[in-house]
Amino acid sequence: MSRFVDRVKIDVVAGNGGHGCSSVHREKFKPLGGPDGGNGGNGGDVRLVVDPQVHTLLDFHFRPHARGTNGGTGEGGHRSGSSGTELVLPVPDGTVVLDDKGNILADMVGEGTEFIAAQGGRGGLGNAALASRARRAPGFALLGEPGEERELVLELKSVADVGLVGFPSAGKSSLVSVLSAAKPKIADYPFTTLTPNLGVVTAGAEVFTVADVPGLIPGASEGRGLGLEFLRHLERCAVLAHVVDCATLDPGRDPVSDIDALEAELAAYRPALDVDHSLGDLANRPRIVVLNKVDIPEADELADLVEADIAERGWPVFRVSAVAHKGLQELTFALAEMVREYRAAHAKPVARRQVIRPKAVDHGEFTVVADPANDGGFIVRGERPERWIRQTQFDNDEAVGYLADRLNRLGVEAALVKKGAKPGAAVTIAGVTFDWEPTAPTGAEVPLTGRGTDARLDRPDRVGAAERKVARSMRRQRPDDEQEESLGWDDDTLDDDE
Incomplete structure (x- = not known):
């Protein structure tokens, strides 16, 4: 005898995004043919869809856990990973979706109405997509983001006349x-x-x-x-x-x-x-x-x-x-x-359209608050900084330097200075704590060293050959304004020389 189930609690986990690939094209007479690492695939979503052939939540009572498939890892030769297959879960007409706090997320009425219960994680970018004028051959790639994990409550309100x-x-x-x-x-x-x-x-x-x-x-x-x-x-x-x-x-x-x-x-x-x-x-x-x-x-x-x-x-x-x-x-x-x-x-209920609500232009991207558990420390919260933390390979110095550049361009360093952060202060983002070093220049201002390294993170007492080479290249560059004044050069003198 079949059972009628009108309220269930389910756990939905979307698929993780695939990691990007760090690769350099190599062939005969082209030992360094440029970065060719592909991007990782996106993780599969978990989606609820109203199906007129389903009349009860009995299936979720016996199988309350649902998980999407993971995205594939990127490969060399500009080959991107495959995207994960989304998991479609049929629900009866009249299903109401609530979060673990009782807030209504969706009222699913009408055949074909859809609701994304869990969003799949983004795939990480390969080093080919990260190449720029400052970083022509990045020695790192971005990690894929984990899929969204939620605990939902499904309630069935009978659609009867x-x-x-x-x-x-x-x-x-x-x-x-x-x-x-x-x-x-x-x-x-x-x-x-x-x-x-x-x-x-x-x-x-x-x-x-x-x-x-x-x-x-x-x-x-x-x-x-x-x-x-x-x-x-x-x-x-x-x-x-x-x-x-x-x-x-x-x-x-x-x-x-x-x-x-x-x-x-x-x-x-x-x-x-x-x-x-x-x-x-x-x-x-x-x-x-x-x-x-x-x-x-x-x-x-x-x-x-x-x-x-x-x-x-x-x-x-x-x-x-x-x-x-x-x-x-x-x-x-x-x-x-x-x-x-x-x-x-009354008109017959039809499948409801998904409503996309874009954020305002002046919407705050992050906030900086004092860390109550760490004297003199701060916590940075925001969708973009937290996502960048999850994408970073912390065993790769160049990837950490790239993260510092992104946070600096976003204005995190300026916000920390405004909050009164001192050098060496503990800054926590998405559960990861750093020792903050101010005035760290961005990637375009610091000549890069070998692949997978960053000069700002490698400061030994003994000056190595790589650092002497960087210093020599910097001395050969055009003097800055202070050096020009100390040498008695001005713009007219330089124009005459030219």
Whole structure:
């Protein structure tokens, strides 16, 4: 027997991006033919898609973990890695996606509606893409970013045209079983349905769905019993039908008091989606009252007493018996007419477009705050700095120098100076702590040494051959303004010499 699951918690992990490749083209007579490392492939996304053939979240109950495939690693010869295959997870129509804090991320209504549950990581750039006028043959590549990892909650709000509301054992399941081909659990002893039942009803040319919502009790809107778990299935119902047990043996209950108690719960319930497809609050939905079990003489007499009082509220009243199949045809066509009027006034839900919200031009790219765990330290937060940290090979000095250049151009060093950072201060970005050295020149201002090294990070006491070569090349460059003044040169003298 299949199970109906309407709330699950899932863990989704997108695929990691592939690493870029650091390679130099080599062939006969061309020992250094330039960088030719390819880029890494992007990781596969995890995507939720509304599928009309799926009616429950049962698959996620047994398989709550979903993971996208990783991107391929770049290779030499300008060969990029393959992108990871995205993982498509079908969900039923009416699924609401929430994060671990209860915030609504997506309301998936309409066939084909999509939601990216986890974004795949970006592939790292190869050294061919990192080559520039300052770095003609980079000896490093960028690492691929890890895929997004999220914990989500999926809630199913039944997309039904008619919702049956009533106390436990009011006969709602029996009514669904005779109006449609649904086969809910029915017994001759008092109990309440634990899972909603959906049935398809045909009345002439009109076809509509009916949802049997488990029995409600006073206080359900405040979480008493299982009310909150089931009231959400009424949020998208266009018509609400009160199913009243006219044969109840409880001396403190009667049809009018039952309806008043249920109306109080519907009025007190506030759905998570305040505006749910323009249906309005539950208190404003069209109503119909079904006086059930009138095949019993005492129940039929009680229906005679209360029918006029209920009709004064402006609600249609029908006397039926699910056991004796009495009054079912009139009720079916009345519900069909109310559903037809609703459909004429509301357009059919279509797949929602994805909304892209670009950031403002002056949107802050990073923030610098004091580190509470480190005296004199600072923490840099921001999407771009944190992403650059994840892309950096910290065992490669040239890659670290490239990271310093990027942070400097972004303005991180200027922001640290403004915050009062001292040389040697501990600066943390994305969990990685550095000893900050100010006035570090960018890559265009410092002649680079061998591949995979950076002169700013290699400062031995003994001057090596590479440093002497760099110093000699710097001396051969045009003197700066201070040296010109000390030598008595000016622009006119240089012009005359030329």
